[in-house]
Amino acid sequence: MLSVKEAIQQRRSIRRFRPDPFPEEHLFEILEAARLAPSGGNAQPWRFIVVTDPEEKKKICKMALEQKFLEEAPVVIVCCADLAAYTQASRRVRLEEFAQYGVLETLSGRVGALQPGAKDAPEPPEDAKRRSALSNSYIAIEHMVLTATALGLGTCWVGAIGARGELNALFNIPESIVPIALLPVGYPAVVPHQRPRLSMEQILLRPLATIAPPKEETRISITA
Ligand SMILES: Cc1cc2nc3c(=O)[nH]c(=O)nc-3n(C[C@H](O)[C@H](O)[C@H](O)COP(=O)(O)O)c2cc1C
Structure with missing residues (x-):
């Protein structure tokens, strides 16, 4: 690994997969990596459907701009965000866990916002729930992507997932569970070259004066 x-x-x-299956333990490890991801307030809004059925994959592919590799990969993980993770009731449970597991005791100093009273905060508006659910679920998805890579498997984030509600209808899931990405998983048939990246100078809004850059061969950047 x-x-x-x-x-x-x-x-x-x-974006090109071998059709052969991969060990079930690998699938478990990938999903376990998502389960262990961090999230604001430990809300854990991520939800998944594992798809291996060729007919279901064909339907998913059709919805998602006919990106053929979705049909070719042995497994597609439908990644969703559950808005119900942000109801007042759910947040109350998570905050109680915070106290129960001694999270606050590990802090130095005072954290006013997390003290009692936070649990009585009003339910956030729909768009705020959606934003939190999506951004936190993305972290879990990248955990899966990196774990799959570490196990010798390939993946591709697919954000173009078709019209709103289509995947909900296909998998009979309620509107409060929002599909946000598709993750095909399988052995790569072709491993492409590294795609270009911005240089360190381009992404640092303030140059680093004291930290030495890594050795040249580990850096990929575009110079333009
Ligand atoms: C949120 C997100 C959505 C993406 N959606 C698609 C997609 O629908 N189809 C696709 O082929 N690639 C998709 N990608 C992959 C990007 O094109 C890819 O990460 C980027 O070009 C850099 O290439 P690399 O991942 O090989 O380094 C997506 C990536 C992210 C992070």
């Missing part, structure tokens, strides 16, 4: 650093460096978006 690759290290985190190796997985980050070797990951590519894979």
Whole structure:
């Protein structure tokens, strides 16, 4: 299994898969990596459907701009965000866990916003729930992507998932569960070259004066 650093460096978006299945333990490890992801207030809004049925994959592919690799990969994980994770009732449970598991005791100083009273905060508006659910679920998805890479498997984030409600209808899931991405998983048939990246200088809004850059061969950047 690759290290985190190796997985980050070797990951590519894979758009050609071998049809052969991969061990079930790998699928478990990938999903377990999502389960263990961090989330604001420990809301854990991510939900998944594992799809292996060729007919279901064909339907998914059709919805998602006919991106053929969705049909070719042995497994497609439908990644969803559950808005119900942000109801007042759910947040209350999570906050009680915070106290129960001694999270606040690990802090130095005072955290006013997390103190009693937070649990009585009003339910956030729909768009705020949606934003939190999506951004936190994305973290879990990238955990899966890197774990799959570390196990020698390929994936490709697919954000173009078709019209709103189509996947809900196909899998009979309620509107409060929002499909946000599709993740085909399988052995890569072709591993592409690294795609270009912005340089360190382009992404740092303030230059680093004291930290030495990594060795040249580990850096990928575009110079334009
Ligand atoms: C949120 C998100 C949505 C994406 N949606 C698609 C998609 O619908 N189809 C696709 O082929 N690639 C998709 N990608 C993959 C990107 O095109 C890819 O990550 C980017 O070009 C960099 O290439 P690399 O992943 O090989 O480094 C998506 C990536 C992300 C993070």
